[in-house]
Amino acid sequence: MIAENIKKIREKIAEAADKANRLPDTIKLVAVSKRFPAEKINEAFAAGQIIFGENYIQEVQEKRPQVPSRVVFHFIGHLQSNKAKIAAATCDMIETVDGLKLGKALNNHLQALNRTMDVLVQVNIGDEAQKSGVKSSETAELLRNLNELPRIRVCGLMTMPPLVENPELSRPHFSALRSLSEKLMQEGLFPSIEKPELSMGMSSDFHIAIEEGATIVRVGTAIFGHR
Template sequence: MSIADNLAIIREKIAAAARRAGRDPAEVRLVAVSKTKPAEAVDEAARAGQRLFGENYVQEFTAKAPAVREAVEWHFIGHLQSNKVKSLAGLVSMIHSVDRLSLAEEIDRQWGRLGAVCDILVQVNIAGEATKSGTSAAELVALVRAVAALPHLRVQGLMTMPPFFDDPEGARPYFRQLKRLAGIVAAEGIPNVAMAELSMGMSGDFEAAVEEGATLVRVGTALFGEREYRL
């Protein structure tokens, strides 16, 4: 099947999941995860109506983005080292993976040089997995409060990556927990913080994520197929 066919199927699944949860499907945006895929695949998806793309690797993104011919919006969704932030400045509209204050300070510094503001999500490692990035639930409010004080950032919500399960139902409690944590943060009334976005759910479990409140679902394999290469 073509990328356009896959896109139509994914969109219908997102819409159906939203309706099952009593939500407006328009509340959920698909982030097409284009890591390891060439610029041509991004263009093909864009011509089929997809506008929002997520990249995981700075080097790959900075090589690929100039080759994309269609008008698209980029989010950075992967683990980010502070010394690579400058390569993203001004090129992405949101960073999903802010997991520590030092990284937020570098994003603030680089966007500040542009006189711009970067929308960010705070990544939470709900399961406490050693192999995954993210702040702990216990430290979340303190981190959000510190990040929110930086003038060139806007905290727009939270992101998580649950453990892998063959059955997507296994991930559901983690999605539910992220939604609960967003409510806790929102109740703090911290200036410059909006818990408007929940980035959660990937190819294998995005329907459960939508049912639990996701506003951004990160889907790659189901749209583009298996990985092709990595720079």
């Protein structure tokens, strides 16, 4: 079942990429495995899925020893600074860095582990009070500060647009994140990469996100079903 779902998602990714005149292999699929047991990750891994997204750091800590070493964990939930030590030891990418305090905490723990880590900056593109993420207008300043930290490498931006019933209504937010990343790139704020990653789009709207430039899509329900 999971293998078949992954196959279908990859076909839809290829269709959306083709529509946008893009190559499908320029788009990474993150299978959102939060609240699913490690055996579901192993089933998806056996079907060729490598990257998994988790929202709760304790879950990553529990699952890491139960899955193959080649499994890549992206942390996609809100990360508190006091959990940065666990994240530094167990995750491969943090997609939700939204402040300098968290960046410094990660950098310090990575230093102790002699590791470097790729991160994305989470942008609150819809300017929603209840959501994490830096404001669009403050993203450049955060990037300048994060770029001073030697153990983290800022590779791009991530967002979760406002929840809407019609996926088309997410398009302006995806477009805004792409425009922001292009502006920041021109300002030299992604010094260690050629092109910024854009993590945006979930089960209901990833096809639209791909049309608007997503390089990472986060799909859970369409792969694993409802929790």
